[in-house]
Amino acid sequence: MTKKNKQEGGLTDRQLKAIPHLVASTSQDKGCKAAGISRGTLHEWLKDPSFKAEFKSQRDQVIEGALDLLKGHISGAVEALVGLLPTKNEYLRRSVANDIIESVLRGKELEDLERRVAVLEKTMREKIK
Known part of the structure; x- marks a missing residue:
């Protein structure tokens, strides 16, 4: 046992x-x-x-x-990406630019989603009362 x-x-x-x-x-x-x-x-x-x-x-x-x-380490990662923007390698520059744009757009989408969820939660709480 x-x-x-x-x-x-x-x-x-x-x-x-x-x-x-x-x-x-x-x-x-x-x-x-x-x-x-x-x-x-x-x-x-x-x-x-x-x-x-x-x-x-x-x-x-x-x-x-x-x-x-x-x-x-997020600040260092962002600084590293931004530091690569002036590179002469156009493929790397394009890739970095895309990464930055995608990250900003994803962050914006999450902020919008959080705001919408907060509004829905508030509406639901008011309906329950």
Whole structure:
């Protein structure tokens, strides 16, 4: 019988030790190998809501950390792109210009979408009252 860890939603020590390996790996196969479990075991564990929730929580933390790291370098990335605009290589210049234009347009679309969602949410709240 496997001992459950009561502080982590009833997950076993084996499950708790496996999750970081699974989350950090680039594929399920590699994660399972690093964790010392089979794919079948992982699929069985994923049927358990407690395991699935903890797995998702740790995966989300890793993703959030990666996004924070990327956000910290956004200014440098923008400066690098803008710095390439005066290049004599017309293909590179065109590619950089397209990247900048697409990024600005995507940002504008997201701003518009956020504004529209806010208006819809406000309208729905007013209708509920």
